[in-house]
Amino acid sequence: MAVEGLLYTKEHEWAKIEGNSATIGITDYAQQQLGEITFVELPEAGSQLQQSEEFAVIESSKAASDVYAPLSGKVTEINSRLETEPELINNDCYNSGWVCKIEITDKKGVENLMNAKQYEQFLKE
Amino acid sequence: MPFISNTPQQQKQMLAEIGLSMDELFGDIPKELMAKSFELKEGLSEQQVRNQLTELASKNSIGLTCFLGGGFYDHFIPAVVQAIVSRSEFYTAYTPYQPELSQGTLQSIYEYQSAICRLTDMEAANASLYDGGTAIYEAIMMALRITKRNKVIIDNSVNPIYRVMVDTYTRNLKIELQQTENKEGLANREQILEKLDEETGAVILQNPNFFGCIDDFTDIAQAAHEKGALLILSCYPISLGILKTPGDMGADIVTGEGQSLGMPLCFGGPYIGFMASRKKFVRKMPGRIAGQTKDQNGKRAFVLTLQPREQHVRRAKATSNICSNEALCALSAIVYLSLLGKQGLKETAQCCADKASYAYQRLTKIPNVKPHFKTNWFFNEFVLDLPSEAPEVIARLIERGLAAGFPLSRYYKGMENSMLICVTEQRTKQEIGILAENLESVL
Amino acid sequence: MKLIFEKSVKGRKSFQITKNEVVKSINIKPELLRKENAILPELSELDVVRHFTELSRRNFGVDTNFYPLGSCTMKYNPKVAELIASYTGFAKLHPLLPQLRIGGMLTQGALQVIYDTDMLLREITGMAGFTMQPLAGAHGELTGMMIMAAYHNDKGNDKKTVLIPDSSHGTNPASAATAGFKVKSIKTNQYGVMDLESLKDAVNDDVAGLMLTCPNTLGLFNPHIREICDLIHSVDGITYYDGANLNAIIGKARPGDFGFDIVHLNLHKTFATPHGGGGPGSGPVGVNEKLLEYLPVSVVVKRKDGTYSLQYDKPKSIGYIAPFYGNFSVILKAYIYILMLGAKGLQRVAENAVLNANYIREKLKKYYHLPYEGICKHECVFSASKQLQENGIHAIDIAKALIDKGFHPPTVYFPSIVKEAMMIEPTETESKETIDAFINAMIEIAQLAKSDPEKLKAAPTTTPISRPDETAAAKNLDIANL
Known part of the structure; x- marks a missing residue:
C-alpha cells in the first residue's frame, strides 16, 4: 500500500516533501518484509545524508535492513519515540513511524524518486 | 569401515532405490577433476592408534x-x-539454532554471560570469542563502530602476543595503531594523554599487565571519555577474585583470555576469549549472545538473540565474521566459577597473590637477582633481573626440571636479563624453595 | 528451570582450596582491590553437578539423536579421540615451552602431531602447505582473505573486489569484508550453481579473487569449476575454496587439482571432531606454491635429524593470527581420525555421505518440492513451498514437528535463495534404519500438513519449552542475570 502525495525509492523508503524539508520513513511493503521490528538505529541529528546511501538500520528478530536516504540533506529531527517503541513502524509506517526529518540540500534528487502510482507499479514488477 | 553404519548389502539396496551406481553418484564431477593422488597409509585400529599416540604423548615433557x-x-x-x-549431550551438539533442543547449551551460555558480567562489573557479555587476542581485535573493531573513529592507542604493557595479532588483523584496514611505551612497568600515562585526541576511538590497556603489575585505570578512562574515546581493558579473570574491577574503573569494553577458568593448557588451545561491555553498546558487540525470554506457554526460555548483527543474516555487513565460537569452553568456565563460588574464587586469587609474593621475597634474596620494576604492586607474576642473559639461565633450569619463567627479551628490547615468573595456587612452598636453590646455583 | 544463581544458598561452599602453607604475605595496596566479592553462586559440589546434568538433558546431540543439520556435517565423534586428547602428555603442555631455549625438545610429540596433520591435509586436498592455526572455519576464511590481500599488496595489485555466489555461507562475505574487501554477489543459475555468464560479466581488473563453496550449499557440484578458476586467474585473481563441504568429495576429488589457490577446512565437520555446542572448531588453511610465503607464523618444520621445530622467519607472512599453534586438541582429534580411516576409509566417508543424501532426496521428492533436481552430494535441499501454498505450513512447522518425532531438524531457511528451505545433511555415519525412520517421519509430517495442519503448528509438545518468543527476546533484551 502506497500513500498518495509521498515520493518513493526502489529500496522502499518514502519521503514527504514540505518546502525545503522532508520527512523520511520506510514503506508498508518494507515493514511487512521485515516482520515485527525490534530495534531502530537512528541517525544523529545534524548528520548529513547522501541520497541512496544508508543512514539507519532497522532490525527484526530475524533480519536487519539498511535504510537508504531518499534525498540528500541534513538531519533536523529524529523520531526518538522509535527508540522505545520500534513497533510504531509496523503499526503506522507513514505517520507516527517516521524515521527522521531533513533539510534538503539537493532538490534535484527528487527527480530520482517515484510517485505512489509508479511505486505500486514497481512493487507489482 | 570404522564409523560407517551401512552394510555393503544396505548400500546396494539404497543404490537400487536411487537407480544409480556409486560411480554414477559421483558422475557430476568431471573425470579430469578426479583426485590425481590420494596416498594415505592404511587405517589403524583403535588399539594401534592408542599405542602410537601414547608414544607421541610421552615425547612431551610435562614433568617440569x-x-x-x-x-x-x-x-x-x-x-x-x-x-x-x-x-x-553438550559436546556433540552444535550451535543452538533450535532453542527447543538446546536449552542446556543456551541456559549455560546465559549463565556464563551473567558470571562474566558479575566478575568484571559490566552489564552485557557475549557467548565467547576465540581467545584473548582475537577478543582485543574484536573489541577494537567494536569501539571504532561505536565512535566512528579510526585511531587506537595501545600500551606495550599489553600482552605482546596479543599486540602482534592486532597488528596482523588491522594491517589492511584504515586503522591507525599508536603504541605507547610502558613506564616503569605501568601504562605510560604521559604518552597516552599526549596521543589521546578527538580522533581516538579507544585506548587499550591490560590489568594485571604482561609484567604482572597492577594498576587502576580510572584516570585514563575519564580522560578517554572526555575525548569521546572508549577504554578497552583486557584482564585475567582469576585476578578479578580480588582486584578492582574494570567496571569500577570505568572501562567500556572488557576482554580477556578465559583459559584460567577451568581449561587445561593443552599446548595452546582450545581457549576462550571473553568480552563484556556496557549495555548501551550491546548491539555493536560481535559474536553470539544468549537471551532470556518466554515460550508460547509462558515458560522461561533461552534463545540466541540479536542474530541480525551476525554473519548468517547480515553477511558482508555483520559486526564480525565469527560463527563457531568456543561454546564448550564457556561451559568449562561457568562450571568452574559455579564450583569455586563466591568464596573459592577469592581464596584462589588470594592464594596466587600470597604465593607469588612469597616467591618474590625468596628469589630477590638471591645475590644479584633484582626486581626489574620499582613498583611493588603485582598479582601473581613479576619480573626479575638476572646477572646474565635470561634465556640461557632458563635453559639451564629446564635441565633441572624447572620451567622457571619467560625471557622478556623475546618481546622487549633492553630486557635481555629479565625473566617473567608466574606463581599459581598450584605451586608449593617446597617448589618455590627448589626454584630459589636452583636459580642461585646456576647463576 | 532455575538459574544456577537462583540455587545459591548463603554460606554453602564446596570447593576446598589446598591449605596455603606460605605466610599470608599479599602485597597489594587496598585501593587496587575489589570492594565486594563477585556474586558467584554458593553451592555444594552435588548442587553444581545436578544443575549441569539437568541442563545436559535439555540438549540434543549426535550421541542422543539423528542430527541432519545441513552444512554442519554432524557426524559421529569417535570416543577414542576424546580419550587420547585427555592424556596428560597433551593436556598439560604449556604452549610457551617451545619458545624457550631447548624447550622445543620437550614438546616433540605435540609438534609432530601438528606437522603430520599438515602433511596429511596436503595429500587430502592437493595443496602445498597448511597453517593449522585458525581457530574455526570463519577464522580460516579471514586468514585466507588476509593471505589474498598480502599477495596482491606484494605484487602491487590494486584490487578491491571479491566475488561470492549468492548461495554462499554468510561467513564468506563477512570474512571478505572483515579483511577490507568489497563484496560482489554472483547469482545462482536455474541448475543451482553459480551462473557462469554473470561471473564473466563481473570479472575485471578490480577482482582480487573469488570465494566458492563446492559442492555448494544446495549440495551441488559445479561442473564448470575449472573454467571458473581459469577465468579468475586470467585477471591475476586468487581462487578460494570454502572446504566446509569437503565431506562430499574427500578421497574422490581435491580442490588443489581443481585449480584453487587457497582452501580452508573445518576439522569439526569433515574430520569428526565434536562441535561442542558451537565450538571449539578448527579451520586450517592450505595454499598452493605461490602463496606459501604468506602463511601465518609460526610454522612447524622438520629438521634433517628428524626433530621438529617452529619457524618464525617468514618476512612476507601475514603475521600472527592466533596466540600459538591453533586449537591443538581439535587438531589432535582430527589427526587420530585420519590415521584410523586411512585412504580407503575416507573414500567410504564420501561415498556413504553422498549415498545417504541421495537416498533421502529420492525418497522424499514425491512429498516435498525439490527446487533443483539431479544428483546431490552431501546434502539435499527441499522447500516447504508446496505445504505453504496448500496448507499454510512453513518450514519451521515441519522442523518443530520433527522434534516431536525425535529428530533434530534440518537447517531451515538457508540457503536464502530457496524459499522455505530445508537443508538435510545425513552424513555417512548414519545407518539406513535411522535414515528410513527419518524419511518416514518426514512423510508422516507431509500427510499431517494436509490432514491436521493445526497439530503441526502446535509442535513441539515433547520438549521442555516450545516456540520461544524471539521478538520479545530482542526487544526486552535480558542477556545477563545481574
Missing part, C-alpha cells in the same frame, strides 16, 4: 615444575569441570 605464565596459566582444575564437559 611450571612457573611459566604470560597470560596462560597452570591453575588447578576440579574434576567436576571435566565430568560435565564430557557429557556428550
Whole structure:
C-alpha cells in the first residue's frame, strides 16, 4: 500500500516533501518484509545524508535492513519515540513511524524518486 | 569401515532405490577433476592408534615444575569441570539454532554471560570469542563502530602476543595503531594523554599487565571519555577474585583470555576469549549472545538473540565474521566459577597473590637477582633481573626440571636479563624453595 | 528451570582450596582491590553437578539423536579421540615451552602431531602447505582473505573486489569484508550453481579473487569449476575454496587439482571432531606454491635429524593470527581420525555421505518440492513451498514437528535463495534404519500438513519449552542475570 502525495525509492523508503524539508520513513511493503521490528538505529541529528546511501538500520528478530536516504540533506529531527517503541513502524509506517526529518540540500534528487502510482507499479514488477 | 553404519548389502539396496551406481553418484564431477593422488597409509585400529599416540604423548615433557605464565596459566582444575564437559549431550551438539533442543547449551551460555558480567562489573557479555587476542581485535573493531573513529592507542604493557595479532588483523584496514611505551612497568600515562585526541576511538590497556603489575585505570578512562574515546581493558579473570574491577574503573569494553577458568593448557588451545561491555553498546558487540525470554506457554526460555548483527543474516555487513565460537569452553568456565563460588574464587586469587609474593621475597634474596620494576604492586607474576642473559639461565633450569619463567627479551628490547615468573595456587612452598636453590646455583 | 544463581544458598561452599602453607604475605595496596566479592553462586559440589546434568538433558546431540543439520556435517565423534586428547602428555603442555631455549625438545610429540596433520591435509586436498592455526572455519576464511590481500599488496595489485555466489555461507562475505574487501554477489543459475555468464560479466581488473563453496550449499557440484578458476586467474585473481563441504568429495576429488589457490577446512565437520555446542572448531588453511610465503607464523618444520621445530622467519607472512599453534586438541582429534580411516576409509566417508543424501532426496521428492533436481552430494535441499501454498505450513512447522518425532531438524531457511528451505545433511555415519525412520517421519509430517495442519503448528509438545518468543527476546533484551 502506497500513500498518495509521498515520493518513493526502489529500496522502499518514502519521503514527504514540505518546502525545503522532508520527512523520511520506510514503506508498508518494507515493514511487512521485515516482520515485527525490534530495534531502530537512528541517525544523529545534524548528520548529513547522501541520497541512496544508508543512514539507519532497522532490525527484526530475524533480519536487519539498511535504510537508504531518499534525498540528500541534513538531519533536523529524529523520531526518538522509535527508540522505545520500534513497533510504531509496523503499526503506522507513514505517520507516527517516521524515521527522521531533513533539510534538503539537493532538490534535484527528487527527480530520482517515484510517485505512489509508479511505486505500486514497481512493487507489482 | 570404522564409523560407517551401512552394510555393503544396505548400500546396494539404497543404490537400487536411487537407480544409480556409486560411480554414477559421483558422475557430476568431471573425470579430469578426479583426485590425481590420494596416498594415505592404511587405517589403524583403535588399539594401534592408542599405542602410537601414547608414544607421541610421552615425547612431551610435562614433568617440569611450571612457573611459566604470560597470560596462560597452570591453575588447578576440579574434576567436576571435566565430568560435565564430557557429557556428550553438550559436546556433540552444535550451535543452538533450535532453542527447543538446546536449552542446556543456551541456559549455560546465559549463565556464563551473567558470571562474566558479575566478575568484571559490566552489564552485557557475549557467548565467547576465540581467545584473548582475537577478543582485543574484536573489541577494537567494536569501539571504532561505536565512535566512528579510526585511531587506537595501545600500551606495550599489553600482552605482546596479543599486540602482534592486532597488528596482523588491522594491517589492511584504515586503522591507525599508536603504541605507547610502558613506564616503569605501568601504562605510560604521559604518552597516552599526549596521543589521546578527538580522533581516538579507544585506548587499550591490560590489568594485571604482561609484567604482572597492577594498576587502576580510572584516570585514563575519564580522560578517554572526555575525548569521546572508549577504554578497552583486557584482564585475567582469576585476578578479578580480588582486584578492582574494570567496571569500577570505568572501562567500556572488557576482554580477556578465559583459559584460567577451568581449561587445561593443552599446548595452546582450545581457549576462550571473553568480552563484556556496557549495555548501551550491546548491539555493536560481535559474536553470539544468549537471551532470556518466554515460550508460547509462558515458560522461561533461552534463545540466541540479536542474530541480525551476525554473519548468517547480515553477511558482508555483520559486526564480525565469527560463527563457531568456543561454546564448550564457556561451559568449562561457568562450571568452574559455579564450583569455586563466591568464596573459592577469592581464596584462589588470594592464594596466587600470597604465593607469588612469597616467591618474590625468596628469589630477590638471591645475590644479584633484582626486581626489574620499582613498583611493588603485582598479582601473581613479576619480573626479575638476572646477572646474565635470561634465556640461557632458563635453559639451564629446564635441565633441572624447572620451567622457571619467560625471557622478556623475546618481546622487549633492553630486557635481555629479565625473566617473567608466574606463581599459581598450584605451586608449593617446597617448589618455590627448589626454584630459589636452583636459580642461585646456576647463576 | 532455575538459574544456577537462583540455587545459591548463603554460606554453602564446596570447593576446598589446598591449605596455603606460605605466610599470608599479599602485597597489594587496598585501593587496587575489589570492594565486594563477585556474586558467584554458593553451592555444594552435588548442587553444581545436578544443575549441569539437568541442563545436559535439555540438549540434543549426535550421541542422543539423528542430527541432519545441513552444512554442519554432524557426524559421529569417535570416543577414542576424546580419550587420547585427555592424556596428560597433551593436556598439560604449556604452549610457551617451545619458545624457550631447548624447550622445543620437550614438546616433540605435540609438534609432530601438528606437522603430520599438515602433511596429511596436503595429500587430502592437493595443496602445498597448511597453517593449522585458525581457530574455526570463519577464522580460516579471514586468514585466507588476509593471505589474498598480502599477495596482491606484494605484487602491487590494486584490487578491491571479491566475488561470492549468492548461495554462499554468510561467513564468506563477512570474512571478505572483515579483511577490507568489497563484496560482489554472483547469482545462482536455474541448475543451482553459480551462473557462469554473470561471473564473466563481473570479472575485471578490480577482482582480487573469488570465494566458492563446492559442492555448494544446495549440495551441488559445479561442473564448470575449472573454467571458473581459469577465468579468475586470467585477471591475476586468487581462487578460494570454502572446504566446509569437503565431506562430499574427500578421497574422490581435491580442490588443489581443481585449480584453487587457497582452501580452508573445518576439522569439526569433515574430520569428526565434536562441535561442542558451537565450538571449539578448527579451520586450517592450505595454499598452493605461490602463496606459501604468506602463511601465518609460526610454522612447524622438520629438521634433517628428524626433530621438529617452529619457524618464525617468514618476512612476507601475514603475521600472527592466533596466540600459538591453533586449537591443538581439535587438531589432535582430527589427526587420530585420519590415521584410523586411512585412504580407503575416507573414500567410504564420501561415498556413504553422498549415498545417504541421495537416498533421502529420492525418497522424499514425491512429498516435498525439490527446487533443483539431479544428483546431490552431501546434502539435499527441499522447500516447504508446496505445504505453504496448500496448507499454510512453513518450514519451521515441519522442523518443530520433527522434534516431536525425535529428530533434530534440518537447517531451515538457508540457503536464502530457496524459499522455505530445508537443508538435510545425513552424513555417512548414519545407518539406513535411522535414515528410513527419518524419511518416514518426514512423510508422516507431509500427510499431517494436509490432514491436521493445526497439530503441526502446535509442535513441539515433547520438549521442555516450545516456540520461544524471539521478538520479545530482542526487544526486552535480558542477556545477563545481574
